[in-house]
């Protein structure tokens with residue numbers, strides 16, 4: 279969308295137009311909501327004079343925002359993480375003053391809004407501090423070692439002026455360096471410019487003595503900014519990230535940014551996508567083996583792919599954003615799930631993961647999904663819509679009542695990709711769907727609806743896919759029967775039993791356990807299982823199996839020795855009472871899911887397999 283294009287210089291209107299705009303804005307508050315934002319001057323200064331207190335200091339200078347009063351709003355959430363996090367709860371020491379320093383009256387009018395009586399002052403400022411002591415990709419942390427923050431969790435916007443440009447000046451502690459995706463303002467030290475608040479809020483900041491690794495792809499500069507110590511090999515790290523970038527750029531065909539910044543914290547975990555940057559968390563000693571680099575590659579591939587899928591190819595409700603409440607969309611299975619599909623696939627296409635390993639891990643993820651009872655209770659669209667109250671707020675019943683749109687979305691991406699390839703004799707694929715959405719929606723300034731996404735898939739498949747979408751996207755039908763239909767197109771079959779050569783079924787209880795120091799706890803009980811039907815509850819503390827004390831390890835080992843139909847006696851503390859449950863075990867005939875080649879594979883199946891797993895080429 280044009281409003282999200284990274285513009286590196288402000289488009290300045292001639293002075294006469296600026297004045298006219300200001301006058302017009304001054305005439306009517308409601309007009310101000312819809313008028314062009316040019317004319318206001320919003321300048322933030324963020325400082326950190328006492329890093330050890332975890333308090334980021336914000337000064338917000340506002341000029342030429344008309345009216346007798348102004349409302350400053352703190353976002354309650356940040357895009358990419360679909361939970362109301364109430365960032366306003368960390369605000370303290372709010373104050374406002376006019377140009378000569380006289381205090382202005384203010385009051386809070388709801389949890390996230392401060393109304394300041396500006397008395398028509400042409401220029402005034404608000405100051406406040408924000409407690410920042412939580413390192414995650416979507417929160418803020420300031421301490422004696424570094425500062426990292428998300429602008430949505432730090433900077434307020436004047437109500438009605440979300441499209442206004444602003445500048446951000448940073449006064450770092452202790453000569454720290456600054457990394458952010460925002461373009462610098464030339465001639466002004468440590469000052470950056472945002473064309474509007476969506477861009478400002480989409481540009482996190484790292485401030486520290488970080489290490490930096492640079493590389494270029496198609497002439498565009500990329501940097502990896504690393505905070506903290508870790509056991510990575512810098513050359514290998516750079517190579518992994520660069521190969522992911524090259525593979526994804528090759529697929530999407532062009533680079534829609536001027537420069538890109540990976541902010542990597544070697545603490546915590548996860549990632550959050552932004553317009554021309556991403557924040558990543560990875561364990562500091564996670565680079566000790568190939569598996570560590572592979573999981574890092576998958577994280578990078580996921581977050582980087584988001585720069586197209588969700589940051590530019592946007593579902594209906596995701597941009598422009600309402601920062602004061604939940605923004606509902608039925609398409610997170612596309613925005614997150616299909617991003618996860620490519621996040622797993624791209625390391626394989628880039629040669630960082632073998633085809634065999636990719637297929638083995640894919641089979642494991644399909645198995646985990648098929649063993650989730652909630653898959654029959656919640657559709658991919660429902661999971662997307664209820665993200666705010668479900669995925670981000672899991673409880674012991676989640677496994678029975680819900681699914682993750684990451685998990686099902688990845689699988690739907692796989693099935694759609696293979697289906698399109700199969701129907702078109704490998705002339706088209708899901709890659710074409712993503713490129714089409716980029717060209718036809720992002721470049722034309724449009725967001726897509728669920729119907730648009732389906733139509734794009736149908737256009738590439740050359741056929742109606744309504745049955746597929748009705749049953750597996752909008753509906754909750756079991757995917758069980760559809761895997762082999764689609765995988766067959768690539769000459770593969772998903773084997774769900776008997777692969778390990780085991781003749782007999784395993785005994786099955788159906789309780790998930792965790793060992794918390796010396797307490798063995800039931801964390802969830804799977805619907806329909808013996809544990810569920812015969813009385814075990816989440817939070818029961820298991821103290822004995824068949825009269826003998828157990829840990830998680832010994833419990834599982836002894837259960838594995840039992841046969842389907844056997845009776846076990848499970849002693850638990852429920853609240854403060856000791857209880858014994860006699861539970862008859864059932865049979866679990868499933869073995870490890872495996873992807874195996876079909877006995878007969880023709881040329882077309884071979885071609886589909888090849889281009890699906892190794893298609894890295896410029897189009």
Ligand SMILES: [Zn+2]
Nearest residue numbers: 580584614617
């Ligand atoms: Zn994501």
